[in-house]
Amino acid sequence: MFRIEIMHLFGRFDVNIPPAAAAGQLLRMLAHNTGSFGTTTAFIGALSQGETVYATLNSFHHFMTSWADMEIAQALMLHLFDLKMGLIVKDSSLTMLKTFGGS
Numbered sequence: 001m002f003r004i005e006i007m008h009l010f011g012r013f014d015v016n017i018p019p020a021a022a023a024g025q026l027l028r029m030l031a032h033n034t035g036s037f038g039t040t041t042a043f044i045g046a047l048s049q050g051e052t053v054y055a056t057l058n059s060f061h062h063f064m065t066s067w068a069d070m071e072i073a074q075a076l077m078l079h080l081f082d083l084k085m086g087l088i089v090k091d092s093s094l095t096m097l098k099t100f101g102g103s
Contacts, residue, residue, distance in 0.1 A: 004061045004076070006042075008083060011055040011099035013046065025096050032091070040082040055097055057083055 017025070033043045042059035061079055063072050091097075 001062055001064055004063070006059045006061070006079070006083065007045075007047075008057045009047065009054050010057055011097055013053040013055055014096045014098055015053060017096040022096055025094050028091065028094060029097075040085065041079060042083055055099075059083060 015022075029044055037043050037057060040057075040059070041061075042057050045056045045058050047054045047056050059079060061075070063075065067075075
């Protein structure tokens with residue numbers, strides 16, 4: 001068995017949001033993470049790089065070495081599709097999350 005980790009850096013957190021608003025938004029983000037992010041098999045995380053805190057979409061996948069290469073490729077394709085769909089739906093109430101290419 002082997003494991004593949006996929007991490008997609010898709011935005012940054014605005015740390016200048018007032019603490020009360022940030023706490024409420026953080027709770028909403030955690031609610032999205034229950035089980036997985038939205039309907040994907042992933043979760044949102046935070047990656048700190050100096051003064052900037054980035055938002056990441058993370059997933060872990062396990063495969064049996066006895067699987068054929070085509071079976072592994074098809075499973076990865078499904079996981080990547082799920083991750084993409086999870087990023088399409090955006091919660092506009094999360095003003096502390098600034099996605100790349102967005103405002």
